[in-house]
Amino acid sequence: MKLASYADGSRDGHLVVVSRDLTQAHYASGICTRLQDLLDDWGFIAPQLQDLAVQLNHGKLRHAFPFEPGKCLAPLPRAYGWAVVAADGRVRREAGQFLGGGKPLRALASCEPALMAIAGDLHAASDAGAALDALRLLGLAVDWRAEGELVASHAAPLAVTPDELGDAWQRGVLQASLVALHNGSKLEPRDVAAAPGEALARVVRWRALRAGQLAGVALGALDIALAPGDSLRLDLKAADGQHSLFGAIDLDFLPPPAA
Template identity: 75%
Template sequence: MKLASYADGSRDGHLVVVSRDLTQAHYATGIATRMQQLLDDWGFIAPKLEDLAVQLNHGKLRHAFAFEPEKCLAPLPRGCGWAVVDADGGVRRDMGSFSSPHQPLRAPAAGEAALAAITGDLAAASDAAAALDAMRLLTLAMDWRIDGELVATQCAPLAVTPDELGDGWAAGRLQARLQLLHNGAKQSPRDVDAAPGQALARLARLRSLRAGQVAGMSLGALDLPLAAGDSLLLDLKTAAGNSLFGAIDLDIAPPPAA
């Protein structure tokens, strides 16, 4: 299933289910109102949301509405923690607060893309297989840093279960392509091959993880000369060109006045 958190004036937004083709959505009211509720009680709530998603995909919900990515917060605006695992196994930990996919960046910054895995409860010293079993959702994230300091982490509009990834998901690995538009011009795409279970197991090596912990697998720096007034769009797509998580689509605003 595909899930999003619609802005409603609250810190966490309102949980919605999104159709497979990203055209329709339906509030999850009566089942769960926030993403964290789902993660805290996955075994009970997830099957009900799956049923709702099936009905939505078959056009059987009277109160479905057009999905508008611009209304989305990050899928999990306040996680239990955010850590990025580098290709060499190094871990960088930060707070678990995530910006919306369309929030302007307030100054040019260095960007690093990551495939983000959202987990349920995971015991310390779990292996990759157990970590993969505890993984609930995946999304695309971007870390933004100025002079090495993290200033924002943005997420794509959607968090999805692995079964929605189609041919791009096999044996616990995601294989996809990161597409990038800079000021409307296509940049060279980047092939992605990531194993989120391994990243979660790395985080759980010495301590347990709570439901809502988010682990990012670094997809590398953007290496783009960004300037105020630029626009940037990042989208992780299947080999067939289908968007997996919706796009991070933002403008870079001038820095705030001193």
């Protein structure tokens, strides 16, 4: 299933189920209103949401409505933590506050995309296999850094169960293409192969992880020269280059505030 958090004036948004083709959505009201509640009681709530997703995909829900990514917050705006595992295995732990994919960014900073892994509770020293068993959802996130400091984190609108990824998900590895548009011009796509189970195992090497703490697999910084007024669109797509896996992160870079 595919999930998103619609902005409703609250800090966490309202959970919606999104159709496979990203055209329709339906509120999860009556089952679960926040993504964190789902993570806290996955075994009971997830099957109900899965049933809702099946009905939505078959056009059987009277109150479905057109899905609008621009109305989405990050899937989990207030995560309990955010740890990104770099290519060399180092773990960088950050605050887990995520902006929605369309929230403008004022500061110009380096762009560091990551595959976002959302798991249930995971014991310390769990191996990659146990971590994959605890994996619930995947998404796309981007960290922005200036002079080594985290400026902001954005997340694409969708949190997706691995079974929805089709051929892009093979034996616990996401194989996809990172596509970027800078001011509307397409940059050279980057093939990525990310193993969230291994990253989660690295994060819990010394400490347990609780549902709502997120781990990221770093996909490598993008070498892009940004200027005020620029736009940037980031998307992880299936191998065919056509199907967005998690929805896009669309950013506009504002000029600095007047002195």
